[in-house]
Amino acid sequence: MSYKEKYQEWLESPIFDEATKDELRALSGNEKEIEDRFYTELEFGTAGLRGVIGAGTNRMNPYIVRKATQGLANFLNRQALTNPKVAIAYDSRHFSDVFAKEAALVLAANNITAYLYDYLRPVPMLSFAVRYLKCDAGIVVTASHNPPEYNGYKVYGNDGAQVIAPYDQMIIEEVNAITDFNAIKTMSEEEALSSGKLVMIGKEVSQAYIEEVKKQVLNPEIIKEVADDFKIVYTPIHGTGNKPVRRILDEVGFKNVYVVKEQEEPDGAFPTVQSPNPENKEAFNLAIDLAKEVGADIVMGTDPDADRVGILVRDHEGEYAVLTGNMLGAMLTEYILSQKSKQGTLEKNSVVIKTIVTTEMVRPICDAYGVDVMEVLTGFKYIGEQIRLFEEHHNRSYAFGFEESYGCLAGTYARDKDAVVACMLAAEMAAYYKTKGMTLYDGLIELYEKYGYYKEAVQSITLKGIEGLEKIKNVMENLRKESPESFGEYKVLCTRDYKQGVGDLPKSNVLYYALNDGAWVCVRPSGTEPKIKFYIGIKGTSEEDACRKVEVIKEAVNVLIAPWIK
Numbered sequence: 147m148s149y150k151e152k153y154q155e156w157l158e159s160p161i162f163d164e165a166t167k168d169e170l171r172a173l174s175g176n177e178k179e180i181e182d183r184f185y186t187e188l189e190f191g192t193a194g195l196r197g198v199i200g201a202g203t204n205r206m207n208p209y210i211v212r213k214a215t216q217g218l219a220n221f222l223n224r225q226a227l228t229n230p231k232v233a234i235a236y237d238s239r240h241f242s243d244v245f246a247k248e249a250a251l252v253l254a255a256n257n258i259t260a261y262l263y264d265y266l267r268p269v270p271m272l273s274f275a276v277r278y279l280k281c282d283a284g285i286v287v288t289a290s291h292n293p294p295e296y297n298g299y300k301v302y303g304n305d306g307a308q309v310i311a312p313y314d315q316m317i318i319e320e321v322n323a324i325t326d327f328n329a330i331k332t333m334s335e336e337e338a339l340s341s342g343k344l345v346m347i348g349k350e351v352s353q354a355y356i357e358e359v360k361k362q363v364l365n366p367e368i369i370k371e372v373a374d375d376f377k378i379v380y381t382p383i384h385g386t387g388n389k390p391v392r393r394i395l396d397e398v399g400f401k402n403v404y405v406v407k408e409q410e411e412p413d414g415a416f417p418t419v420q421s422p423n424p425e426n427k428e429a430f431n432l433a434i435d436l437a438k439e440v441g442a443d444i445v446m447g448t449d450p451d452a453d454r455v456g457i458l459v460r461d462h463e464g465e466y467a468v469l470t471g472n473m474l475g476a477m478l479t480e481y482i483l484s485q486k487s488k489q490g491t492l493e494k495n496s497v498v499i500k501t502i503v504t505t506e507m508v509r510p511i512c513d514a515y516g517v518d519v520m521e522v523l524t525g526f527k528y529i530g531e532q533i534r535l536f537e538e539h540h541n542r543s544y545a546f547g548f549e550e551s552y553g554c555l556a557g558t559y560a561r562d563k564d565a566v567v568a569c570m571l572a573a574e575m576a577a578y579y580k581t582k583g584m585t586l587y588d589g590l591i592e593l594y595e596k597y598g599y600y601k602e603a604v605q606s607i608t609l610k611g612i613e614g615l616e617k618i619k620n621v622m623e624n625l626r627k628e629s630p631e632s633f634g635e636y637k638v639l640c641t642r643d644y645k646q647g648v649g650d651l652p653k654s655n656v657l658y659y660a661l662n663d664g665a666w667v668c669v670r671p672s673g674t675e676p677k678i679k680f681y682i683g684i685k686g687t688s689e690e691d692a693c694r695k696v697e698v699i700k701e702a703v704n705v706l707i708a709p710w711i712k
């Protein structure tokens with residue numbers, strides 16, 4: 147069916163409600179918008195479904211959510227499970243609660259018990275709930291840090307990690323096999339509740355989750371020692387982090403937690419930020435003002451689904467400086483390994499897991515403690531997968547895992563990144579340095595002096611719409627046709643094309659260039675946004691040297707791709 151035929155179908159079919167039809171009728175004559183809404187179906191990327199909210203097959207709306215859920219239900223029911231169960235959570239975005247309930251009702255109508263959180267909850271609490279409630283799958287309605295017009299739908303497996311191949315494809319096939327919206331079953335909320343197929347998740351699950359997070363504290367006495375004059379500024383950026391992050395900080399003993407009032411309440415419009423992304427310093431403007439006012443030791447902000455955290459610390463000029471995901475991850479790796487090693491709790495077969503685009507600084511840190519580093523493709527789901535495999539094979543012990551994109555997980559109670567535990571450990575780590583008369587920033591410099599000035603950068607180029615998609619494809623094709631021999635003063639020593647398969651990793655549309663002096667460049671199309679991403683990593687001898695080297699490579703990347711993205 148062409149996009150025009152699909153558009154007509156949505157306008158005419160009795161399946162779609164009048165509000166949807168009105169929205170579509172208003173597009174009449176706007177061919178470009180109609181094409182964009184109907185030329186394709188929302189697809190699973192690195193993080194499931196994600197799209198702009200609105201009517202159409204290429205948009206997030208109740209029909210697409212029901213269809214995705216019917217596909218998931220068919221997938222589960224084909225496995226002949228006894229009493230199949232699915233846990234569902236949602237964030238503070240527009241329609242997240244509506245989509246979550248729609249999903250629950252479709253599951254219930256397909257004879258699958260839906261456990262639905264009764265309030266917005268972070269991703270890690272869903273990941274935890276899947277295993278705690280012995281579910282066969284999980285759903286989170288969220289578009290993470292995307293702008294307010296987006297929403298999304300992530301699917302989790304029975305291990306609490308986001309689904310990976312071949313299951314993601316199997317679910318997609320089930321979803322795509324539904325060509326008739328009449329084939330989607332749903333029921334009323336009353337019926338679902340009274341039949342016991344819709345169950346609201348109670349407080350005991352949140353309680354159990356908090357207990358697990360608390361177990362990750364390494365030095366409880368240090369928190370007590372500094373509690374009176376250690377100050378934390380925290381912002382949930384209008385998302386799900388507010389309750390769990392404040393609760394955990396309180397329960398482990400932090401007394402002075404200042405929450406940014408203007409960003410405390412959940413709000414899908416994210417009215418006080420350009421984008422609710424802790425990777426953007428702009429999202430911290432209000433938090434920095436508050437931090438200056440109260441003299442905070444640390445500033446923390448979680449994204450709407452609270453799986454990622456941004457941290458700011460006072461630098462030597464007294465300004466609040468951003469710790470990137472790589473910096474925080476490297477620091478937490480050092481903190482966790484050093485403390486466990488000191489306490490004699492570092493298990494023999496410990497492994498730290500990072501993705502191929504995450505800082506190389508982890509390697510010397512892990513070497514110092516005799517811990518292995520494992521590399522996986524981008525996406526925390528691959529870290530979650532390894533935790534499951536370690537458990538199944540009883541051969542390795544998961545020490546820590548993180549990505550450059552600000553997500554990490556300590557412990558195995560959840561199988562996706564957890565900003566709640568990250569906030570708790572970052573605060574504990576800052577408290578630890580405080581007892582030594584140091585700030586987190588001093589701690590970072592100490593690590594650089596010990597292991598080398600590793601610096602990273604990401605050049606993300608946004609290329610929207612169908613043309614954008616084409617340009618992204620061209621960049622990858624051109625790079626494959628004419629492999630670059632150098633990036634500025636750096637020579638390409640070897641190229642890895644992950645599309646051809648590298649080691650045991652699944653094939654993926656990623657190119658990696660290993661350069662001299664430990665530098666590297668990696669290119670991949672984003673799986674969650676219309677972007678192509680160039681990741682850069684170098685090792686310098688000082689802060690200045692490191693910054694200069696990153697700039698040289700950045701410039702070379704810009705020159706290389708300029709003609710392809712015009």
Ligand SMILES: O=P(O)(O)OC[C@H]1O[C@H](O)[C@H](O)[C@@H](O)[C@@H]1O
Nearest residue numbers: 192193525526551672673674675
């Ligand atoms: O594909 P990208 O846009 O680079 O995003 C990559 C990210 O996607 C999702 O958010 C996953 O949950 C993350 O684990 C991953 O890091």
